[in-house]
Amino acid sequence: MSSCPPTFDIRTSPGKGLGVYTLIPLPLHAPIGDYEGELLTKDEKDRRYLPSRKNDRTKEDERWLESRKERGQTAKGDYIFGVGDVYVDAEDTECGNWARYLNHDNAPNLRVKSLEVGMDGRPRVWFVANRDIKEGEELCFDYGEGYWMEGDVVA
Numbered sequence: 328m329s330s331c332p333p334t335f336d337i338r339t340s341p342g343k344g345l346g347v348y349t350l351i352p353l354p355l356h357a358p359i360g361d362y363e364g365e366l367l368t369k370d371e372k373d374r375r376y377l378p379s380r381k382n383d384r385t386k387e388d389e390r391w392l393e394s395r396k397e398r399g400q401t402a403k404g405d406y407i408f409g410v411g412d413v414y415v416d417a418e419d420t421e422c423g424n425w426a427r428y429l430n431h432d433n434a435p436n437l438r439v440k441s442l443e444v445g446m447d448g449r450p451r452v453w454f455v456a457n458r459d460i461k462e463g464e465e466l467c468f469d470y471g472e473g474y475w476m477e478g479d480v481v482a
């Protein structure tokens with residue numbers, strides 16, 4: 328996993344697991360970082376994570392799940408960000424980056440920006456400050472209603 332910028336700190340956020348905190352003040356519109364992970368199609372995401380699609384899993388899906396287990400990685404579906412038809416899955420810590428620890432807030436201090444196709448031909452998701460942020464604040468974005476309803480998709 329790519330390391331967290333030195334100006335941010337990953338630590339316990341009460342009631343939310345780990346979270347990302349800024350060690351410096353950040354001005355409105357400050358770029359925060361990209362959300363990185365494995366790219367999955369909707370069908371791959373559903374087959375691998377939804378219990379209702381378990382019987383549709385291919386051999387490749389089973390190998391993928393087995394690899395997660397062997398490497399002590401979870402497969403809960405809590406780290407998925409949808410961009411158009413593609414899903415960025417940051418659950419595997421060998422593929423996701425530090426942004427996987429950004430928590431949800433109904434009054435977030437971050438705004439999500441995304442492109443279905445970035446300059447490298449891949450989808451891009453990144454965060455910017457949506458207000459001035461004080462030193463020591465936790466960085467959060469709004470996951471959107473779908474995340475909490477379906478439990479398998481971030482935003």
Ligand SMILES: C[S@@+](CC[C@H](N)C(=O)[O-])C[C@H]1O[C@@H](n2cnc3c(N)ncnc32)[C@H](O)[C@@H]1O
Nearest residue numbers: 342343344345346405406427428429430431432
């Ligand atoms: C993308 S992860 C965020 C990082 C996570 N806290 C961790 O320790 O790995 C999303 C998960 O964090 C937790 N989470 C995020 N925001 C939360 C909130 N506002 N309240 C409670 N739990 C939250 C939930 O368990 C959610 O499924």
